Amino acid sequence: MLDQRFDPAEAEPRLYKAWEENGCFKPSGDTSAQAYSIVIPPPNVTGVLHMGHALNNTLQDVLIRFERMRGKNVLWQPGTDHAGIATQMVVERQMAESGENITRRDMGREAFVDRVWEWKEESGGAIVGQLKRLGASCDWSKEAFTMGDRNHPDNNMMRAVTKVFVELHKKGLIYRDKRLVNWDPHFQTAISDLEVDQREVPGHYWHLRYPLADGVTYMHPIKDEDGNTVETEMRDYIVVATSRPETMLGDTGVAVHPEDPRYAGLIGKFVELPIVGRRIPIIADEYADPDKGSGAVKITPAHDFNDFEVG
Structure with missing residues (x-):
C-alpha cells in the first residue's frame, strides 16, 4: 500500500x-x-x-x-x-x-x-x-x-598540480617579489587576506618629534581652535602623529600632503629617525591627510599595506 x-x-x-x-x-x-x-x-x-x-x-x-x-x-x-x-x-x-x-x-x-x-x-x-x-x-x-593520495605519492593529481605551477611560473603569472604579507607568529607562516580577521580597536595618537637633518629649520604656524594662525615658531623638527609608535624602527620616510603649506619647504629634505639615527626623506603624498593628526605621517612599508604602496 x-x-x-x-x-x-x-x-x-x-x-x-x-x-x-x-x-x-x-x-x-x-x-x-x-x-x-x-x-x-x-x-x-x-x-x-x-x-x-x-x-x-x-x-x-x-x-x-x-x-x-x-x-x-x-x-x-x-x-x-x-x-x-x-x-x-x-x-x-x-x-x-x-x-x-x-x-x-x-x-x-x-x-x-x-x-x-x-x-x-x-x-x-x-x-x-x-x-x-x-x-x-x-x-x-x-x-x-x-x-593527491599519500599512499600513492606519484599519482596524477600531484603531477598535474606541479606541472601547472611550473607553467604559470614560466609565464610570469606566479612570481617572487617583495610584498607585504600577513605573518602569523603562531603558525610561523604567511596567510592569505581571506584568513585574516580585521578588527577595529580603540587607539591613541602619539605625537613624536623627528629632528630635521642637515641643520634645516622652518617657520611652523600655530593655530587656534578655529584654525586661524595666531603666531609662528622656528622649529628644527617635524611632529609625526601615529597610533603605532612601536613600528618607528622600520620607518623609511615621513609623508606630508603636497598641498599642505605648513610643510611645503620641507619636501625633499631629511629627518633623523629617533633612536636609530638613520636619515629618511620627507616626501609629498596625498596619503597624508592635512586635517588628521599633525598632517605628517610616518611611512613603514613593512608594517602597513597603505604604507607599502606609498613606499
Missing part, C-alpha cells in the same frame, strides 16, 4: 543509492559521442558546505544531467582542496580544545601530518556526504584531492 504522503528522507537516499550502484553517474564511454565535463570547484576540506555551495553545485548538476540526457559522454569530476594552513589551524584548535595538552611541535612532524590526514578523511567524508544528499550526480569513482 502506497503512503499518502511522499517522504523525501526515505526516497532520496534509496534512489541515489540505486543510481550510484547502476553506474548512472559515470561517463558512457562512447568515444563517438561529444565529450562534456565539469570540474567541480574544489571546496576546502576544512569544513562543511554552505548555501553557496548548494546553489553552485545544483546549477552544475542541472547542466550535467541535461547533457547526459542529450547522449553526450559526460563527466562531472568531484574533488576537495587541501587548504593546508587552514587545515593545520583547525586541527591544532581541536587539539587545544580536547585538553590533550600537546602541540604539533611536541608530536613531531610525522605524527602531526598523520593527525591532519585523519582530519582530512573525516571532513572530506562529510563534504562528500553532503553532496550525495544534495543529489549531485558526480562520478565518485574519480574523486580527487589536491594533495
Whole structure:
C-alpha cells in the first residue's frame, strides 16, 4: 500500500543509492559521442558546505544531467582542496580544545601530518556526504584531492598540480617579489587576506618629534581652535602623529600632503629617525591627510599595506 504522503528522507537516499550502484553517474564511454565535463570547484576540506555551495553545485548538476540526457559522454569530476594552513589551524584548535595538552611541535612532524590526514578523511567524508544528499550526480569513482593520495605519492593529481605551477611560473603569472604579507607568529607562516580577521580597536595618537637633518629649520604656524594662525615658531623638527609608535624602527620616510603649506619647504629634505639615527626623506603624498593628526605621517612599508604602496 502506497503512503499518502511522499517522504523525501526515505526516497532520496534509496534512489541515489540505486543510481550510484547502476553506474548512472559515470561517463558512457562512447568515444563517438561529444565529450562534456565539469570540474567541480574544489571546496576546502576544512569544513562543511554552505548555501553557496548548494546553489553552485545544483546549477552544475542541472547542466550535467541535461547533457547526459542529450547522449553526450559526460563527466562531472568531484574533488576537495587541501587548504593546508587552514587545515593545520583547525586541527591544532581541536587539539587545544580536547585538553590533550600537546602541540604539533611536541608530536613531531610525522605524527602531526598523520593527525591532519585523519582530519582530512573525516571532513572530506562529510563534504562528500553532503553532496550525495544534495543529489549531485558526480562520478565518485574519480574523486580527487589536491594533495593527491599519500599512499600513492606519484599519482596524477600531484603531477598535474606541479606541472601547472611550473607553467604559470614560466609565464610570469606566479612570481617572487617583495610584498607585504600577513605573518602569523603562531603558525610561523604567511596567510592569505581571506584568513585574516580585521578588527577595529580603540587607539591613541602619539605625537613624536623627528629632528630635521642637515641643520634645516622652518617657520611652523600655530593655530587656534578655529584654525586661524595666531603666531609662528622656528622649529628644527617635524611632529609625526601615529597610533603605532612601536613600528618607528622600520620607518623609511615621513609623508606630508603636497598641498599642505605648513610643510611645503620641507619636501625633499631629511629627518633623523629617533633612536636609530638613520636619515629618511620627507616626501609629498596625498596619503597624508592635512586635517588628521599633525598632517605628517610616518611611512613603514613593512608594517602597513597603505604604507607599502606609498613606499
